[in-house]
Structures are given as structure tokens and as C-alpha cells.
Amino acid sequence: MGWFCRDIWPALRRVKPGLQLLVVGRDPTPEIVELGALNGITVTGMVEDVRPYFARSSLFIVPLRSGGGTRLKILEAMAMGMPVVSTNLGCEGLDVEDGQHILVGDGAAQFTAQVLRLLDSQALQMALGERGRLQVVEKYGWEKTGRCMQAAYEYAVRTRIE
Numbered sequence: 001m002g003w004f005c006r007d008i009w010p011a012l013r014r015v016k017p018g019l020q021l022l023v024v025g026r027d028p029t030p031e032i033v034e035l036g037a038l039n040g041i042t043v044t045g046m047v048e049d050v051r052p053y054f055a056r057s058s059l060f061i062v063p064l065r066s067g068g069g070t071r072l073k074i075l076e077a078m079a080m081g082m083p084v085v086s087t088n089l090g091c092e093g094l095d096v097e098d099g100q101h102i103l104v105g106d107g108a109a110q111f112t113a114q115v116l117r118l119l120d121s122q123a124l125q126m127a128l129g130e131r132g133r134l135q136v137v138e139k140y141g142w143e144k145t146g147r148c149m150q151a152a153y154e155y156a157v158r159t160r161i162e
Helices: 002-015 030-035 051-055 072-079 108-119 122-140 142-161
Strands: 021-024 041-045 060-062 084-086
Touching: 002 030, 002 108, 030 041, 060 072, 072 084, 072 122, 084 108, 108 122
Parallel strands: 021 041, 060 084
Antiparallel strands: none
């Protein structure tokens, strides 16, 4: 978020002066909390329910440039029909296609352009949101996940017995 707020947020605010950024998440670092002092940025910290924040947002950003772990927040956003802009690293390992389910931008200029592209097109927001939601249901829904888990358990049991 530091990179986004330092290198991208000012450019977005020049084009869209009324733009607001909500930074929602558990245990923000002191550096993230300080971002709340910047014009148009609100840092909430942990919230009981993220759905109201999604409901009042136009898009979901994932400006991840380092680190690993799961990408559950992207899947959560997509499951709620939110259009997503991410870096390649941010959506790494997910079965998503740039321009089809998500928009991807790695450098500051490209990420900024992708965010503006979404902000300027409600039709694109709706299309990406719907295609992303369908992708999550098809590839990551409970039914599919349950079948994969069952197959893994059956394999583990067979392997252990043999």
C-alpha cells in the first residue's frame, strides 16, 4: 500500500480529485496507519464485516509487489462481484486472465491506467465483476473445492495403506 499511496494515488487524485481510498484490514502496520493522514485515504483496521465496504466501492486493488501467501482477498472480492486491479504478483497462482476476470498492471503508470480504465467505465466494472464472480464459483466454489479435498484425502489414505 505504501507504493500505491506514494506512486499511484497522487496521479489518480489529479485526474479524479474526489476519489476516496478505503484501506481495510486487520492489524495495519504503523506505516499503513500513517497513510490515513493523506488526502482521501481512510484506514479502518479490522472491521466486523467487509461487505458494507465492498458495497460502497467501485473496485478492489491489490498493489502487491513482494511477499507470498494465499490470495483469498482477491477471491473474496471477485466472489462479491467486485472488479479487481492487481499486480501480476498479487494474483499469482490464481486461475484468472488479465482483461477477462481481472485487470493487471505492474508498474505505477500501468497500474494507474488500469484503475482509471475501470473508474471510467461502469460497463467494464460490471463485466469484470460478473466474469470474476463466475470464475470464482466455477474454479473455487465449495463443490469444486470439496471434490479436490476428497480426492486428496482418498489418495492419502490409499498411499498410507499401501
